[in-house]
Amino acid sequence: MSTVLHGGPDASGVASHDFSTNGNAVGSCPAVLSALRAADAAHYPDPHYTALRSRLAAFHGVTAERIVIAASASEFIHRISAAVAQGGGRQVWLPAHSYGDYERAAQAWALQTIRSPQAYTDAALRWCCEPSSPMGQPQANLRQQAASTNGACVLDLAYEPLRLEGQASLDATQRDRVWQLWTPNKAMGLTGIRAAYAIAPEDADASLVQRIERLAPSWPLGTHGVAMLEAWTGEEAQRWLAQSRQTLKDWKTRQRAVCESLGWQCLPSDANFFCARSDRPYPDVAAALRTEGIKLRDCTSFDLPGHVRLGVLPPASQQALKQAWTSAS
Amino acid sequence: MSTVLHGGPDASGVASHDFSTNGNAVGSCPAVLSALRAADAAHYPDPHYTALRSRLAAFHGVTAERIVIAASASEFIHRISAAVAQGGGRQVWLPAHSYGDYERAAQAWALQTIRSPQAYTDAALRWCCEPSSPMGQPQANLRQQAASTNGACVLDLAYEPLRLEGQASLDATQRDRVWQLWTPNKAMGLTGIRAAYAIAPEDADASLVQRIERLAPSWPLGTHGVAMLEAWTGEEAQRWLAQSRQTLKDWKTRQRAVCESLGWQCLPSDANFFCARSDRPYPDVAAALRTEGIKLRDCTSFDLPGHVRLGVLPPASQQALKQAWTSAS
Known part of the structure; x- marks a missing residue:
């Protein structure tokens, strides 16, 4: 337990x-609630989530090939940690304060964790989060992190849709260099729905992407997760x-x-x-x-x-x- | 992709x-449909699924500690394969014909797969399924498999609730010696809901159980998965x-x-x-x-x-x- x-x-x-x-x-977003009510859970979702991936890609202005569907942010955190460990990675870098699952997943894969202010240069996997948790602040050195070509950098954007002040540190071009992790259930007021997606960097390490795909369970999202992610990209939501x-x-x-x-x-x-x-x-x-x-x-x-x-x-x-x-x- | x-x-x-x-x-089970309609997805589920685990345990007449909540059968298949690989396991045994995810997960963890009629005695993980897929038949040698103490044996029971003929090969005592994998979404006519659970053997290898827990993502089940599993155990369903x-x-x-x-x-x-x-x-x-x-x-x-x-x-x-x-x- x-x-x-x-x-x-x-x-x-x-x-x-x-x-x-x-x-x-x-509260819960009415457009998503109505999509949930209309959802028909009698059938498997499309195992490739073709329509959903196109929709998410159009919403973010990226190609559909870059969209990685995940059962939840936590599932993706475990999966990319496992994929990095499989690829021979040894070290994971974390911000000084961060969501516990980054460290928990690293430990589950016997990856050594180091924390800011230790240098991130040798880490095979680096976690960034902006607005950060638990503080809701900008991530220090995020531009340098995004520019670094050592290892994979994941930017957790769980709280970006709920940003009430300030500005994102990265512009669209800089963001294209990192793994973006999106979890709209918080913004939509529906944390009971498990569903997330990542956007691979434009120049992602192809072998890492392949390992991440191979480690994916079949049908990571159920009908309700699909309904939420689809509605999330709509104008009404x-x-x-x-x-x-x-x-x-x-x-x-x-x-x-x-x-x-x-x-x-x-x-x-x-x-x-x-x-x-x-x-x-x-x-x-x-x-x-x-x-x-x-x-x-x-x-x-x-x-x-x-x-x-x-x-x-x-x-x-x-x-x-x-x-x-x-x-x- | x-x-x-x-x-x-x-x-x-x-x-x-x-x-x-x-x-x-x-069709879809009316009792589950009504539980789904009543489900409030505005909140995270209890991360420990305390009430759900008790309910599943009572349904199966086992202790709640033996219940392992999984996001789906496929998620559990990947997770136990990873846990076996972490523990130094090298070989996975499969029936002559079986669900592709058993082999796919083994390959993702570089585990060697062998198939019946090759001997299962050296395998660190053995997959059984009864009624089997794709044939819907009894699993040959299931009693010997359950009695074997070499490696972990998983019995996939996805189709047991939809058994129309014949008898299960194992009695309750024999079943207690294997990992049982239950996926009620097929029986409930709601394959769009992702949710499953395993029941650990009575004498489960404690280190394997610990690795399986450590590899679990947070909140594997969303609100709708919880609602289905709860309703599944009810008399009406x-x-x-x-x-x-x-x-x-x-x-x-x-x-x-x-x-x-x-x-x-x-x-x-x-x-x-x-x-x-x-x-x-x-x-x-x-x-x-x-x-x-x-x-x-x-x-x-x-x-x-x-x-x-x-x-x-x-x-x-x-x-x-x-x-x-x-x-x-």
């Missing part, structure tokens, strides 16, 4: 005010997403003010979540908060002890947090 | 009379399944008669599908049949050239096959 720590539902179910995940708190970013921006300003009123130090963030150093350690009050339906993400597993990460939630949830924290303290 | 051959939808979509897959042709087997039995008798009327030789089968040697090679008429909405599964990739596999479909589809085959010949 795995003991990996994740945000989101736990054995007690879904918390009423779940600040621990980074999904779009405005993208318009809804743009509107939801406006709402989240407003909620974020209020939420930071609530945290500051509790005496917390909020760190800067470009995304729909941010980290804060709370006035007392979260683990001491986590159980009391959970009974009030409130869950935060402790940042110890991100190597940021004393900090919590908070997804931006509606003002009512923010008030619930303020009250519960004040009573628990 | 993968060139693996699978039954089911192709680039032209879903065939009207698709004999090429083995899903339950009676099991009652519907038992009724649908009665219908399929009747259809199967008629379908074999239709094939024989075309001059085909039908092979024996215990399942909701069977193989037949057609009076002329299927590849010669496949394109003409496909334009009439008819698709069969050529058995060349199963090492059975000259044969087709047919899932049992309703009488109207059988008549459509008869007409189209007669006009094409």
